[in-house]
Amino acid sequence: MQFGVIFGGVSYEHEISIVSAIALKDIIEAEFIFIDKKRDFYLIDKSKLKSKLFSSGEYTKMPKLELKKGGFYQKGLLKEKRVEFDVAINLVHGGDGEDGKLASLLEFFAIPYIGPRIEGSVVSYNKLLTKLYLYHLGINTLDFQLLHKEKIEPLKFDYPVIIKPCHLGSSIGVSVVRDESELSYALDVAFEFDNEVIIEPFIEGVKEYNLAGCKAGNFYLSKIEEPVKGEFLDFEKKYLDFGRTEEVKEAELVPGIREQMIESFKKLYEPLFYGAIIRVDFFVHRGQVYVNEINAVPGSLANYLFEDFLTPLQALARNLPKPRAIPIDYHYINSIQSAKK
Amino acid sequence: MQFGVIFGGVSYEHEISIVSAIALKDIIEAEFIFIDKKRDFYLIDKSKLKSKLFSSGEYTKMPKLELKKGGFYQKGLLKEKRVEFDVAINLVHGGDGEDGKLASLLEFFAIPYIGPRIEGSVVSYNKLLTKLYLYHLGINTLDFQLLHKEKIEPLKFDYPVIIKPCHLGSSIGVSVVRDESELSYALDVAFEFDNEVIIEPFIEGVKEYNLAGCKAGNFYLSKIEEPVKGEFLDFEKKYLDFGRTEEVKEAELVPGIREQMIESFKKLYEPLFYGAIIRVDFFVHRGQVYVNEINAVPGSLANYLFEDFLTPLQALARNLPKPRAIPIDYHYINSIQSAKK
Numbered sequence: 217m218q219f220g221v222i223f224g225g226v227s228y229e230h231e232i233s234i235v236s237a238i239a240l241k242d243i244i245e246a247e248f249i250f251i252d253k254k255r256d257f258y259l260i261d262k263s264k265l266k267s268k269l270f271s272s273g274e275y276t277k278m279p280k281l282e283l284k285k286g287g288f289y290q291k292g293l294l295k296e297k298r299v300e301f302d303v304a305i306n307l308v309h310g311g312d313g314e315d316g317k318l319a320s321l322l323e324f325f326a327i328p329y330i331g332p333r334i335e336g337s338v339v340s341y342n343k344l345l346t347k348l349y350l351y352h353l354g355i356n357t358l359d360f361q362l363l364h365k366e367k368i369e370p371l372k373f374d375y376p377v378i379i380k381p382c383h384l385g386s387s388i389g390v391s392v393v394r395d396e397s398e399l400s401y402a403l404d405v406a407f408e409f410d411n412e413v414i415i416e417p418f419i420e421g422v423k424e425y426n427l428a429g430c431k432a433g434n435f436y437l438s439k440i441e442e443p444v445k446g447e448f449l450d451f452e453k454k455y456l457d458f459g460r461t462e463e464v465k466e467a468e469l470v471p472g473i474r475e476q477m478i479e480s481f482k483k484l485y486e487p488l489f490y491g492a493i494i495r496v497d498f499f500v501h502r503g504q505v506y507v508n509e510i511n512a513v514p515g516s517l518a519n520y521l522f523e524d525f526l527t528p529l530q531a532l533a534r535n536l537p538k539p540r541a542i543p544i545d546y547h548y549i550n551s552i553q554s555a556k557k
Numbered sequence: 558m559q560f561g562v563i564f565g566g567v568s569y570e571h572e573i574s575i576v577s578a579i580a581l582k583d584i585i586e587a588e589f590i591f592i593d594k595k596r597d598f599y600l601i602d603k604s605k606l607k608s609k610l611f612s613s614g615e616y617t618k619m620p621k622l623e624l625k626k627g628g629f630y631q632k633g634l635l636k637e638k639r640v641e642f643d644v645a646i647n648l649v650h651g652g653d654g655e656d657g658k659l660a661s662l663l664e665f666f667a668i669p670y671i672g673p674r675i676e677g678s679v680v681s682y683n684k685l686l687t688k689l690y691l692y693h694l695g696i697n698t699l700d701f702q703l704l705h706k707e708k709i710e711p712l713k714f715d716y717p718v719i720i721k722p723c724h725l726g727s728s729i730g731v732s733v734v735r736d737e738s739e740l741s742y743a744l745d746v747a748f749e750f751d752n753e754v755i756i757e758p759f760i761e762g763v764k765e766y767n768l769a770g771c772k773a774g775n776f777y778l779s780k781i782e783e784p785v786k787g788e789f790l791d792f793e794k795k796y797l798d799f800g801r802t803e804e805v806k807e808a809e810l811v812p813g814i815r816e817q818m819i820e821s822f823k824k825l826y827e828p829l830f831y832g833a834i835i836r837v838d839f840f841v842h843r844g845q846v847y848v849n850e851i852n853a854v855p856g857s858l859a860n861y862l863f864e865d866f867l868t869p870l871q872a873l874a875r876n877l878p879k880p881r882a883i884p885i886d887y888h889y890i891n892s893i894q895s896a897k898k
């Protein structure tokens with residue numbers, strides 16, 4: 217199975233996506249397709265896939281590609297050549313990749329892909345929609361308040377609170393606010409990145425756990441890890457995190473908690489995330505499990521959480537959701553035409 | 558202002574979109590771009606834009622287009638030629654147009670457009686997400702039950718109920734079920750079109766009203782019409798409806814109801830539907846206003862509901878939401894590179 221990893225993209229997480237791709241290149245057989253800041257596509261020579269290739273602009277010397285029906289094409293002297301892969305992997309974090317754009321492009325141009333479909337993208341990328349979806353399923357998630365940039369209302373929670381842009385991932389623009397004096401700066405920071413922010417109570421010392429997986433026939437679930445972190449994961453730590461090779465330690469959990477996480481994972485996965493390997497971030501507080509976030513394009517596909525990552529990846533590639541076949545037969549127009557005669 | 562109307566698409570409502578385009582061609586200055594069932598693009602000669610052009614396959618003799626950065630291009634002998642328009646109009650009803658795909662394509666390729674953005678598309682196209690969004694805003698909508706094709710549960714409502722595919726518009730696959738004997742057939746019909754269906758109580762003699770509009774600086778709202786209908790609008794009636802030229806009669810409403818509709822319209826419009834002309838379908842029952850449906854790409858843009866359609870259309874074209882400028886400056890990679898030195 218040959219994969220086509222798509223990474224980069226116009227996103228605050230552009231650089232994280234590059235790091236993700238670097239982490240995957242030694243793990244899977246793949247072509248690597250980069251979306252640059254102008255949204256041009258480049259076929260990246262795997263042996264040169266290093267972060268400096270992008271920051272230096274050197275990647276522009278590699279072959280430029282065009283996205284068309286069925287794939288990515290490289291112009292040749294006589295005819296164009298398709299980049300050969302069986303299944304694309306969406307590895308664009310944040311905007312372009314997680315907001316539904318890349319899913320749409322790949323579906324429109326009939327390219328099979330691993331990654332969230334359009335609805336799964338939109339629901340997981342928007343923290344308000346994530347909350348509404350979880351409420352609907354009866355899955356615990358922290359209470360929240362939504363603020364619009366143009367309509368700031370008084371906080372409904374006591375301090376400390378955590379402030380997050382409604383649409384980003386990777387902790388970008390996120391602040392913990394301990395008292396009123398810190399609020400307006402934290403809001404300014406979050407509104408730099410988004411017109412809407414989500415506010416939640418910040419629970420001191422809450423335990424956080426990550427579980428990744430997918431459904432391909434049956435469910436393939438990773439280990440549950442308690443990530444090592446400071447107050448919360450910061451941007452630079454991810455550079456180290458995605459490339460981890462040491463074995464992940466299965467989290468120690470009191471009885472029942474693991475089962476609750478797995479149950480919530482399965483419930484929220486189906487059918488919205490068919491086709492994707494997602495990572496769900498849980499909180500555990502006073503014996504209650506809460507879903508904190510759904511990452512539909514997790515960093516380096518959370519490969520480090522799996523004992524054997526290639527098995528679920530390949531199973532998923534063979535079990536992708538099929539687009540519905542819609543007959544377009546001009547039945548109504550024909551019936552009106554014949555009625556006119 | 559020159560428009561580029563995009564219509565057709567892979568959708569159960571492909572033919573409705575053709576009718577929509579025909580209805581618009583005498584109203585606005587536009588180029589017409591057709592997406593056929595293979596998802597090829599064609600530039601349609603406006604003087605030949607009739608339903609038979611498509612059912613006969615004759616459209617394939619017109620110039621084929623390619624979608625690329627900045628627009629749709631026609632191959633020429635020496636160089637390619639861009640189809641000239643200022644703003645695209647998404648007139649693809651149902652799949653491709655309303656599910657977020659077309660919004661994604663147009664944003665990715667930096668083509669300004671009138672129509673719902675990706676999130677507005679996904680939320681209005683999925684009746685479950687519409688309900689969750691309306692609940693969140695505190696806007697009345699009928700209670701519902703969601704059934705999955707693979708997990709059919711007992712009805713939670715008394716008969717009669719109405720059964721709708723979760724994702725379609727234009728009454729396709731919709732049935733009113735008056736007793737148990739009709740249920741399984743109605744479910745079969747709906748599951749033909751979708752893996753999820755929404756069930757609502759069916760209210761005999763409920764009043765239905767349509768209100769269209771957009772925000773472009775201020776709100777531009779249409780008349781409120783009580784559509785003439787049988788049990789519900791059927792597919793063929795739309796052919797007549799979109800092309801209406803006689804003046805629409807402003808609905809007679811008891812005091813307060815109009816104001817409630819307008820208030821709900823404005824509340825649900827912002828910010829999710831910026832950039833779009835939407836039509837909201839309301840129910841009024843026992844003095845209560847309910848939102849039944851949000852049509853983010855309404856038939857022929859609901860032009861017939863406006864006294865002066867060109868004013869809001871042009872105002873909207875001048876006031877489209879701007880994509881956020883995301884700096885990609887390799888700040889983190891550069892800082893890691895320099896730390897390594």
